[in-house]
Amino acid sequence: MxxxxxxxxxxxxxxxxxxxxxxxxxxxxxxKQQILEETGMTVGVNKANFxxxxxxxxxxxxxxxxxxxxxxxxxxxxxxxTDGQVLIDxxxxxxxxxxxxxxxxxxxxxxxxxxxxxxPHRTVLNNTIYGLEVQGPDKQVQKAKALQSLKLVxxxxxENSYPKELSGxxxxxxxxxxxxxxxxxxxxxxxxFSALDPLIRKDMQNELLxxxxxxxxTIVFITHDLDEALRIGDRIALMKDGSIVQxxxxxxxxxxxxxxxxxxxxxxxxxxxxxxAFNIMKRPEKMQNDRGPRxxxxxxxxxxxxxxxxxxxxxxxxGAVTAQDAAEAVKNNQSLEDILIHxxxxxxxxxxxxxxxxxxxxxxxxxxxxxxENRLKGIIVRGAVIGALAGDDNxxxxxxxx
Amino acid sequence: MQLFPKLPLAExxxxxxxxxxxxxxxxxxxxxxxxxxxxxxIVLILSSIPAVVLIxxxxxxxxxxxxxxxxxxxxxxxxxxxxxxxxxxTIDTLALVLSSVIISIIIGVPIGIxxxxxxxxxxxxxxxxxxxxxxxxxxxxxxxxxxxxxxxxPGIIASVIFAMPPTIRLTxxxxxxxxxxxxxxxxxxxxxxxxxxxxxxxxxATPTIMAGINQSIMLALSMVVIASLVGAPGLGADVYRxxxxxxxxxxxxxxxxxxxxxxxxxxISQNIGSTKxx
Numbered sequence: 001m002x003x004x005x006x007x008x009x010x011x012x013x014x015x016x017x018x019x020x021x022x023x024x025x026x027x028x029x030x031x032k033q034q035i036l037e038e039t040g041m042t043v044g045v046n047k048a049n050f051x052x053x054x055x056x057x058x059x060x061x062x063x064x065x066x067x068x069x070x071x072x073x074x075x076x077x078x079x080x081x082t083d084g085q086v087l088i089d090x091x092x093x094x095x096x097x098x099x100x101x102x103x104x105x106x107x108x109x110x111x112x113x114x115x116x117x118x119x120p121h122r123t124v125l126n127n128t129i130y131g132l133e134v135q136g137p138d139k140q141v142q143k144a145k146a147l148q149s150l151k152l153v154x155x156x157x158x159e160n161s162y163p164k165e166l167s168g169x170x171x172x173x174x175x176x177x178x179x180x181x182x183x184x185x186x187x188x189x190x191x192x193f194s195a196l197d198p199l200i201r202k203d204m205q206n207e208l209l210x211x212x213x214x215x216x217x218t219i220v221f222i223t224h225d226l227d228e229a230l231r232i233g234d235r236i237a238l239m240k241d242g243s244i245v246q247x248x249x250x251x252x253x254x255x256x257x258x259x260x261x262x263x264x265x266x267x268x269x270x271x272x273x274x275x276x277a278f279n280i281m282k283r284p285e286k287m288q289n290d291r292g293p294r295x296x297x298x299x300x301x302x303x304x305x306x307x308x309x310x311x312x313x314x315x316x317x318x319g320a321v322t323a324q325d326a327a328e329a330v331k332n333n334q335s336l337e338d339i340l341i342h343x344x345x346x347x348x349x350x351x352x353x354x355x356x357x358x359x360x361x362x363x364x365x366x367x368x369x370x371x372x373e374n375r376l377k378g379i380i381v382r383g384a385v386i387g388a389l390a391g392d393d394n395x396x397x398x399x400x401x402x
Numbered sequence: 403m404q405l406f407p408k409l410p411l412a413e414x415x416x417x418x419x420x421x422x423x424x425x426x427x428x429x430x431x432x433x434x435x436x437x438x439x440x441x442x443x444i445v446l447i448l449s450s451i452p453a454v455v456l457i458x459x460x461x462x463x464x465x466x467x468x469x470x471x472x473x474x475x476x477x478x479x480x481x482x483x484x485x486x487x488x489x490x491x492t493i494d495t496l497a498l499v500l501s502s503v504i505i506s507i508i509i510g511v512p513i514g515i516x517x518x519x520x521x522x523x524x525x526x527x528x529x530x531x532x533x534x535x536x537x538x539x540x541x542x543x544x545x546x547x548x549x550x551x552x553x554x555x556p557g558i559i560a561s562v563i564f565a566m567p568p569t570i571r572l573t574x575x576x577x578x579x580x581x582x583x584x585x586x587x588x589x590x591x592x593x594x595x596x597x598x599x600x601x602x603x604x605x606x607a608t609p610t611i612m613a614g615i616n617q618s619i620m621l622a623l624s625m626v627v628i629a630s631l632v633g634a635p636g637l638g639a640d641v642y643r644x645x646x647x648x649x650x651x652x653x654x655x656x657x658x659x660x661x662x663x664x665x666x667x668x669x670i671s672q673n674i675g676s677t678k679x680x
Contacts, residue, residue: 078586106592117583121605130601131591182591 005186005218006052006075011084013070013242016041019082032241044070046242047084054185055216059229062239068222071239072188075220076109077101088186106135109186110179114194116171118163124150124174125159131182149181150174152211169200176208180215189221193228205232226265230254230274238262250274270354271389277356278349280388281369281378286311289318292336293329296321307365310340315375320344320365346370349377353385360385419545430549437501437555444497453484460666468673475669479662488659494636495626495663498554502561502622507615510566514573514611515599524574531567539564539628547632557629565621572614576607616671623664637663 014022014035022041025034032043045067052058062068073079075086077093085092093104110131118127125143126133128150132142150156153173163171172192179187193201209232212219223229229236230250237247238261246258254274257263286309287299300308300323307322318340325339345363347356349371360367360382367380423430448456457480465473483492517524542563546556580603588598604611626638637660644653 073586076590078589102592102594104592105590111587111590113583113587115583117581117587119584119587119602119606130588133601134591134593134597178591188590 004051005054005089006058006220007050007085007087007090008075009049009085009087011048011071011074011081011086012046013044013067013074013079014041014082015044023083043242044079045074045081048239048242048244050237050244050247052218052220054218056234057212057219057221057232059221059223059233059236060239061223061226061229061233061236063224066239067242068224068239069190070242072190072220072222075186075188076105076111078111106131106182108184109188110182110184111188111190112172112175112179112192114191116163116168116175116195118171118174118178120163122162123159124155124161124163124166127163127174128159128177128181130178135182145183146177146181149177152180153177153207167200168196169204172196172204185218187217187219189219191222191224194223194225201228208232226269227273230269238265251279272354272357273352275353275388276349277347277351277353277367277369277378277380280353280384281349281380282384284309284368284376284379286376288313289336293321293326293334293339296336297323297326297330300326309368309376309379310336311376317344317346317368317370317374317376318342320368322365341365344368346374347380348372353388356380356385419548423548434550434555437505437550437558438553441497441501441554441558444500445493448493448496449490453489457481457484460670464666464670467670472669472673476666479666483659483662486655486659488637488640488656491635491637491640491656492659492663494634495623495638495660498558498561498626498629498634498636498638499619499622499663499667502558502565502625503615503619505558505562506566506569506618506622509562510569510614510618511573511611514570514614515577515604517570518574518577518603519595527570531570534563535567539625540631543628543632552633554629554634556632557625557634560632561622561625561629564625565618568617568621569611569614572617573607573611576610576614577603579610580606612671612674616668619667619671620664623660623667626660 012023012026013019014026016022016039018039018041022035022039022043025039026043026046030038032046035041035043048067048071050058060068060071070079074081075088077086077096081094084094086094088104088108093101096104119130122130125146129142129146132145147156147159150159153176155170155173155177158166158170158174163174166174172195175192193204196204205228208219221229221232233250235247235249236253238245238253238258240261246253246262248256251274253262254266254269254271257266285299285303285305287296289310289312296308296310300306305323307320309320310318312318319342321336321339321341325341328334329336329339344365345359346368347359347370349369351369356367360380366382368376369378369380371377451459457477460480461473461477464476480492483489513527517527539560542560543556546559550556550559577599584602584606585598588602593601626634626636627641628638630636630638630642637656640656641653641660644650644656
């Protein structure tokens with residue numbers, strides 16, 4: 001388990017005339033709705049707790065008005081919490097003095113905004129350099145860092161353009177470059193891709209994941225889009241009415257919704273984009289390559305199957321044999337090698353179902369699931385795919401291999 | 403019939419003014435000399451440049467700031483003024499207007515910035531601005547004469563009081579209109595208040611502030627005739643003299659010169675703000 005980078009404890013925000021009074025009402029067990037009716041005050045975030053591990057992408061998801069944007073703004077105190085602790089590397093930033101808070105904002109975390117929030121009067125380079133510029137006068141080093149950051153997001157050559165000359169996707173790349181320029185540990189991304197077209201959004205998601213492979217930042221990502229959350233989140237926190245309803249990996253949230261709300265939220269999810277080969281593969285029938293066609297035929301008869309996989313002593317996949325070929329081989333006295341099908345379609349355990357469809361249509365045999373070293377881990381039959389997409393638990397994580 | 407005896411408001415004001423003239427005399431004298439010196443300095447510079455050169459400079463400025471049509475109008479208009487013999491008056495008026503506007507900017511922009519930072523200061527200042535703009539301008543002239551004597555200075559003081567509010571209001575508005583997410587971005591990257599102000603808020607507020615300055619220029623111009631009542635020289639004095647002597651033709655000429663000057667100053671100052679933001 002990685003070390004916790006951000007920990008929030010009972011973080012609460014009450015908007016209104018007398019937040020402290022609202023806080024007392026909350027502590028006395030009043031609900032958000034009751035407080036609104038009695039005092040006109042709004043509970044933005046209600047006693048949120050979670051931990052974010054160093055190097056993970058932590059997604060906070062919820063519909064608009066669920067308090068997710070308020071919550072992320074309390075992590076860098078753009079909004080001051082009414083109550084609770086926000087620990088960054090063990091230090092409670094709620095207690096920091098303005099100049100200490102500024103230091104944290106300059107060095108430890110930066111933010112990417114939904115509507116990009118680029119400075120229209122500054123060039124791309126001068127936007128990117130902003131977070132460094134406020135730290136001091138060392139222009140040369142800052143410029144080098146900013147240019148490097150722009151290169152990282154694929155915008156080299158645009159440093160003298162103005163934001164309005166760029167497309168939305170490119171503008172958000174500038175936003176990302178600006179956030180990365182001062183090399184923070186933590187990136188706060190507030191609906192960073194929500195204002196982009198679906199295709200561009202997907203590109204940006206992929207790019208973020210690619211960047212993350214090398215950067216290993218701690219990313220808190222806000223979104224209202226479940227698909228996005230499932231795609232990029234290592235873990236997801238689901239918010240409703242200011243409260244955190246469930247925290248878990250994408251799979252946990254889908255498979256074990258904590259309550260009706262989460263269940264309704266996830267019921268329309270496209271499972272093919274969430275479940276992987278690992279979730280639906282079953283134990284493979286296999287034999288070693290030093291046996292003959294007769295053994296193959298016998299094994300298949302015993303198991304009632306029409307094909308079997310052939311592996312070497314170290315479980316590496318060599319090929320497959322069908323029952324029909326094996327019967328012929330027995331009749332004609334051929335060796336196993338003669339009837340072995342080498343040209344197999346394989347997938348890895350983390351392949352998404354959505355990426356399997358094409359491979360399945362091209363092959364009459366079940367898909368073989370192999371690891372990095374080509375060792376056979378499992379097989380996927382069509383029935384399992386269809387069953388899993390239908391949400392049938394018998395086909396998900398239920399076949400003895402995992 | 404009166405419910406209460408009349409409040410001696412007029413007496414109070416007079417007492418206050420008496421108190422100020424008695425006790426702050428040296429201060430007002432120094433201020434008068436300072437402003438007078440400033441105006442004379444501007445007049446000196448402007449009149450040391452030959453009229454043709456100055457007209458060329460204005461034409462070039464109009465060309466740079468906006469379209470060639472405005473530049474053409476500037477050239478023709480100013481040449482007409484020169485031809486009619488109102489050039490010296492125009493210089494005096496220009497100096498009066500520029501001094502008023504420069505003082506308005508020096509005082510107004512910082513006040514505008516100040517009231518943009520807190521709602522409380524805004525709530526205190528706004529009614530004062532309303533008072534400054536709606537109180538008939540003639541009324542300022544009375545204490546202005548008492549404090550500053552006869553001449554160009556009371557005219558400038560009255561002009562500043564009348565012309566400064568738009569600069570203050572629009573500086574405040576421009577800063578407050580900077581989109582919230584840009585302010586958040588500036589804060590999120592750890593800007594100090596001053597960094598936020600000078601790197602983000604003021605640059606983005608510039609077009610609005612320029613619109614305020616443009617209005618201040620126009621209001622200062624509208625004061626030139628009133629300022630001439632207390633002895634300020636310039637086109638306003640020409641109009642005033644024409645009125646008292648019922649000389650329709652001269653009045654029209656001087657009035658036309660003011661109109662031309664107004665249009666030239668308006669178009670140039672209006673467009674400087676927008677060209678900067680392209």
